[in-house]
Amino acid sequence: MRFIKQLFGFYVNGSVHVALSVFSLTWITLIEHRAPYDKNLLCFVFFATIVGYNFVKYFGLAKFHYRGLVLPKAMQKLKSIKVFSFFCFMCMVYFAFGLHINTLACILVFGAITFFYAIPFLPKHFFVDAQQNLRSISGLKIYLIALVWCGVTVFLPIVNQQYNISVDLVLTGIQRYVFIWVLMLPFEIRDLRYDSLKLSTIPQKIGVRQTRVLGVLLLAGCFFVDFFKVGTATSNTIVLLIIAVITGGFLVGSKVGQKPYYSAFWVEAVPVLWLVLLLLS
Numbered sequence: 001m002r003f004i005k006q007l008f009g010f011y012v013n014g015s016v017h018v019a020l021s022v023f024s025l026t027w028i029t030l031i032e033h034r035a036p037y038d039k040n041l042l043c044f045v046f047f048a049t050i051v052g053y054n055f056v057k058y059f060g061l062a063k064f065h066y067r068g069l070v071l072p073k074a075m076q077k078l079k080s081i082k083v084f085s086f087f088c089f090m091c092m093v094y095f096a097f098g099l100h101i102n103t104l105a106c107i108l109v110f111g112a113i114t115f116f117y118a119i120p121f122l123p124k125h126f127f128v129d130a131q132q133n134l135r136s137i138s139g140l141k142i143y144l145i146a147l148v149w150c151g152v153t154v155f156l157p158i159v160n161q162q163y164n165i166s167v168d169l170v171l172t173g174i175q176r177y178v179f180i181w182v183l184m185l186p187f188e189i190r191d192l193r194y195d196s197l198k199l200s201t202i203p204q205k206i207g208v209r210q211t212r213v214l215g216v217l218l219l220a221g222c223f224f225v226d227f228f229k230v231g232t233a234t235s236n237t238i239v240l241l242i243i244a245v246i247t248g249g250f251l252v253g254s255k256v257g258q259k260p261y262y263s264a265f266w267v268e269a270v271p272v273l274w275l276v277l278l279l280l281s
Helices: 002-013 016-032 039-062 064-069 072-096 101-118 141-160 167-183 185-193 202-206 208-228 234-253 262-267 270-280
Strands: none
Touching: 002 016, 002 072, 016 039, 016 141, 016 167, 016 270, 039 072, 039 101, 039 141, 101 141, 141 167, 167 185, 167 208, 167 234, 185 202, 185 208, 185 234, 185 262, 202 208, 208 234, 234 262, 234 270
């Protein structure tokens, strides 16, 4: 039982779960726009997400001057995640060779955003703390993450298939951006007691109750955008309605004192459920 608990903890903390979510959203785009299954791209997105998220989450802890502040057991877990991330990086590189050159160019842009999200590079007066990275700029975090997720899960698969950017795809991009933005709100509510007030997160600016209301309204708008698409199947719209309701339920139920895996597992599992429902329909 202890081993299963440790394995589950590694699955979540090692960013495998969030990578599965990004993988699912990318495959959903292929399904919705009637594009063939793209093994190289989907595997690349999966491994790149693990590498990117672990880099962002553990970059500070991995630096030498932080080692004295971390407990030995935590450092051992960090080493395991670093080794795991290295093998994921090798897999990412392998699958990158199967991607179109235009896709690789887009990946460089999203990779640069991820890099500067964690690495100090701008003058201190831009930031709310001493980190000097993009994640520290007041109010930027949620918009930046939604932008990267939207670009990777909506536009990368279509670019790699060398399809034209259609009106339906642009509408999908708007929907996906809003959906991811709302999906992050339970995390922002959870972190309310830890985040600096200078970060200006949504719950900090308008409160938890208003954040829930805003999220539900945005989900409703996200659903109704589907009716403006030309080539959307009815089954896809029904699945989207189910996912919007479930996501709204998680948002309404989110609070500052969440259980450990409420957001990190259950909320992030919504895209996986979305994919499963699409495949079944």
